[in-house]
Amino acid sequence: MPDFKKILHTIYEKTKQLSDTGRVATYIPELACVPEDKFGICLLDIEKESYQIGDFDERFSVQSISKVLTLAMAMGLIGEKIWDRVDVEPSGDPFNHLSLLEQENGIPRNPLINAGAIVIADILVSELKNPKKEFLEFVHKVSGDTSISYDEKVAHSEKATGFKNYAAANLLKSYGNLKNDVIKVLDFYFYQCSLSMSCSQLCNTFYLFINRGKCLKNYDFLTVSQVKRINAIMLTCGFYDEAGEFAFEVGLPGKSGVGGGIVALLPRKFCVAVWSPGLNPKGNSTRGMAALERLTTLSDLSIF
Amino acid sequence: MPDFKKILHTIYEKTKQLSDTGRVATYIPELACVPEDKFGICLLDIEKESYQIGDFDERFSVQSISKVLTLAMAMGLIGEKIWDRVDVEPSGDPFNHLSLLEQENGIPRNPLINAGAIVIADILVSELKNPKKEFLEFVHKVSGDTSISYDEKVAHSEKATGFKNYAAANLLKSYGNLKNDVIKVLDFYFYQCSLSMSCSQLCNTFYLFINRGKCLKNYDFLTVSQVKRINAIMLTCGFYDEAGEFAFEVGLPGKSGVGGGIVALLPRKFCVAVWSPGLNPKGNSTRGMAALERLTTLSDLSIF
Amino acid sequence: MPDFKKILHTIYEKTKQLSDTGRVATYIPELACVPEDKFGICLLDIEKESYQIGDFDERFSVQSISKVLTLAMAMGLIGEKIWDRVDVEPSGDPFNHLSLLEQENGIPRNPLINAGAIVIADILVSELKNPKKEFLEFVHKVSGDTSISYDEKVAHSEKATGFKNYAAANLLKSYGNLKNDVIKVLDFYFYQCSLSMSCSQLCNTFYLFINRGKCLKNYDFLTVSQVKRINAIMLTCGFYDEAGEFAFEVGLPGKSGVGGGIVALLPRKFCVAVWSPGLNPKGNSTRGMAALERLTTLSDLSIF
């Protein structure tokens, strides 16, 4: 194992000097208020040793990163049946997710784009009595941290403005690929996205994916095969239409969110979470991408 | 003028013998109950002489034909400003109207596809105090017939199942091209589509478009220029992705609806309404298309 | 009939004053040399009375206008069989003609877009012994003018640079919708587009389409039904993705070319040709569009 402490320090200092720190997302009004100079990193290795720097302990809105967690929960609940309703191919197209949905008759390309995550949310709403409560309990167990919670302000903010998600859910419904009421599914979806977590908490939660399905406290949540598949989906689909770029520049499975967080991981070695709210034009954290690229270069560790 | 009485008779008999009468629309549950053997024609010439045959006097759900009437009312209210929010090009594409909307940043291709008609509905909801009531009054005045009304069952049926329209309206909203609340606009839109009219009533209403903007009772509703433009839009955009085919086979401006109605017209000569509920795969009345093709062949009258 | 002499004079003077005269096409190098201030109009009425102004007698490259003539010739040769290989719907999409071809398995949307015209060229190459010679003879007969000829420089210029047409022809070939050799078909196609004609000559040639298939010298070339159909296609497909706009603003069937020419016509009344080399962003002559809009406004004549 490389000297992660030193590497994190170097990355942090170098990346902080970047002149372009991207732009904070404004499409969810509540997210627009986050100070753009926040920047934190946490890395947790397979031996449960952790390294951190900057605002690693401050909570932020994980947004799309939550899609990996709902996917994991849904796989645990209904297994391979998920793949009747959502595919595993990269979406490729930057701008027309709904048109892909139309062309492909209501089967979303993968579970990490919005339409796919809404189908996963629909599955959880079908399978769980109290989806919001039970999903949060799932996150508590996986992370071993019961302090993690939703940010209701963010959830309400998106509920009032997330028209593209309403469009996607209604389109899914028109193709028969949404079993529950649109409003009910999106209520859960907006809460799921509003999960508020720090870089440390994200590392603790994603430890599962580097440890063959066993969480920090050693409970089994997923099979080895399920973990491999989720990691594969993160690699090919985790960064919107910049998935190829991330694989090319960083070379790790991961998932980003418009709150400015990115989680990435090297199976059986480490997971890492970075947070910096400024986004690049493709919707991924500018400093987060730069930091992770430096990490795989300096550590000479990647899946490739 | 040709002998319309004889021509209508010939058309009616020949078309009735067609073995393929298409399939009644089922996507709005309430429409699926209409008996598929209904068939009526009415033709009204510029001299106000009318000719009819079959079920010409029975009311049916005009559906998309209403889009021409809301467009006319909106043009009367705000004039050319309409074209800032909706284009006048044929949509071309059979299957992915939402993707066109995405590619073109929320500006619908034309006011006769659903997304465009929803923008027009939004304009009426903005401009009118009581849109449902005032639009119905407009139809009463243009047609000179106060017995025309909405079919609430059809309106509710579509309200409960029209997910693609909810998707379109939310997508428009996400692009800022819907000023009012989605639910409010669609409530009006579903009522507008539920207008229940007979072939005779449709001819009386569309007389306006063959008479340079003056209705049956000689009131002015539109300018000559506005009528020409609406007629042009009907020709290029009135038949979903079969507009070219209709221009090619029939050669008249017109508009169809999934209720099985078609209105077509020759400016300064006549307008004609046909009703037969069975639709072809493109969503236009099978016998309606055949009857109108025979009409322009037998009468040797078309705009071309 | 209105006073066309006076109307043409008014149109010419008003349109000449337009500050924006568009930009001369440069993608065919040879066309880029044409002086951009050229401007001529000719109108020929059904009584064979003609009116002209400006550079009405100067020849220019008709380019896509020739597609109407090859279509007419092909319809005369093989009739309705054409429609097995090309559709009659507007293409709608501004930018991705090849993608439509892919989506629709090699059947071009209509015979007036490039891919469709290449299929028509292929038909002529199959049907004729000496396609270039025989097509020119056809134009000579229809127009009654044997001085019309190809511009070999323009043909060679496009042959050396028309890569999108090579792409389209090869794509057609890959779908089995091109029977002859790509190079052979495109050789004919580039010659056809290089036809050099004046506004007067265009009017003489297109007289056929206002006179129910009979040319100036009263020979029959097309049936009434064929003429109606070609006129319908011109209306819905004659102006690239500005067909709806042209129907809306002008209200006449017509066809434009990147040489800056436009022909338009009112069946049984008149045909008109305008030439001004500067194009708008959609590829249609800027002053040509403006002149024709004025013509239908001032004459109060349109198909609508």
Add this chain to the structure above:
Amino acid sequence: MPDFKKILHTIYEKTKQLSDTGRVATYIPELACVPEDKFGICLLDIEKESYQIGDFDERFSVQSISKVLTLAMAMGLIGEKIWDRVDVEPSGDPFNHLSLLEQENGIPRNPLINAGAIVIADILVSELKNPKKEFLEFVHKVSGDTSISYDEKVAHSEKATGFKNYAAANLLKSYGNLKNDVIKVLDFYFYQCSLSMSCSQLCNTFYLFINRGKCLKNYDFLTVSQVKRINAIMLTCGFYDEAGEFAFEVGLPGKSGVGGGIVALLPRKFCVAVWSPGLNPKGNSTRGMAALERLTTLSDLSIF
């Protein structure tokens, strides 16, 4: 390291029993003649130990697998400048590669789809004096095997029928993203695709990509960073629109060809080549996919 000998034996026997062996590609006439029951596997580990079974030593047409080798050669020649002309994102779309090219103004999605590989071919044609000869020498050096050669029959067969590739090259040319003559570039491209190699030879050649850029004979051909990037591109783009599925089911970077070959690899551990000519509907070897899925399951080795 697992017992590869035993694993290969198990895989071979199990996969041979599959009832669906796919369909041999027929679009290149010369490939259609290959007997569909051919089936071979070779695995070479980082210690240069090799394991093989079945028709591992018989040569077949590597087709698209060659794209990885031309990419490697081009990266060695001009480095990062490649990425000005081709992107690194998965193409996503199964059916309309040319339309993506249109939408994205002539920049292919990645170097492993045909359009991207044609750009790479263009780079080699620009950089090399005798591209066919020098590329073959490159393959000889990397593999340490001078017996590898082109199959001229296959090259000519594709030259006479590869219309989609002519379409792609001309489209690239129209966007200025092809510097050399279309015919010249495609001549090289068809030869490159006709490379004839056995599973053993493919393993020897791809050893480079598991050994950080050093070939079997320990010469340096690529930097560590270049190898990582090519491996990343293979993972996200190596299997047409089944890349996500392959990552999900197999979890290794790799590349398939319509000749029925697949190469896959685990960096710093092993590379493996499988050959079975029958393809699945997405164009990847049916038995090849099944065999590789079994390999990563039985060996419990994958990048995830």
